[in-house]
Amino acid sequence: MKSIRLIQGDITIQKVDAIVNAANTSLLGGGGVDGAIHRKGGSEVLDECQQIRAQQGGCAVGEAVMTTAGLLPSHYVIHTVGPTWQDGQHEENQLLQNAYINSLKLAEQKHLQSIAFPNISTGVYRFPKFEAADIAITTTVDFMKNAQHVQEVHFVCFDVENFKIYRQRLAQIDTSDVQILGI
Template identity: 45%
Template sequence: MTVITLVQGDITGQTVDALVNAANSSLLGGGGVDGAIHRRGGPAILEECRKLRASQYGKGLRTGQAVATTAGRMDARWVIHTVGPVFSRSEDRSALLASCYRESLRIADELGARSVAFPAVSAGIYGWPMDDAARIAVATVRATPTDVEEVRFVLFDERAYEAFARETAQRSG
């Protein structure tokens, strides 16, 4: 059974097998979590992302999909890059957000990762409401068969932490 833990802080400082990056489709770095992971991990991550773009991901990584690279200088073995959907009030994109978590866990299983740290995918610049992002993330992780032993949600601020804490408490009892 997968244990879910919550941490408030910086995902780039976590000691886990794999860190999940809320990437953009270009895989070439950006703002928020994506920029922080590329800065902390160093040039090895960007180099592997460029190779992925030059091969099977020439048009970029599609929303809801995931792919792994080295973690560079971070205290993890891999970075699993996933592209979350931009929130829309007129279109339900929750299945794409759930896919980010499922696909990241699938990649983690392929790699043999036993501990994975996730950010709140799409809840930053992509505008997903935090409570709903937490609901989808926790429900999807709990419902996805995986060999990952620990899923650690690393939340940047107190508001995100509280939303995930409410969701894990509701869904555990």
């Protein structure tokens, strides 16, 4: 059975096929999750991000690219760029949904079975946390219904506030297609 697992902790220590990096468009690292993944992943992650930049000039908001994970326990890092919240009138919801969908599509194309997501755009990008959780959960559950390879998704919340929001939202999910764990 396919499953979604809720975890409070550090995404950089997750032992899954791929972790998702809430990257910026430059792919060169930054603060928060992005900085932690680049620091702990080592130079290999940055080197591959620089190669992607040389080929396509970075990563657009809502898109996703993949590198190896360097020194991290996962095999790959999927770098996706979530939107910066402005006022909800600039396609922020659609762009955030695209970030999740495109990350999941990359995992599916690579035949990966497990993927871990942080809370994309809810830090310095100021996306409202309840809305972001709803988009993340709904998009993921809908994708997993038809996924052939992705069997397990972890939502890894660094902070208690996001963890509580995700726990509340996941408890309300009514699906027989995906098992919800950790709530």
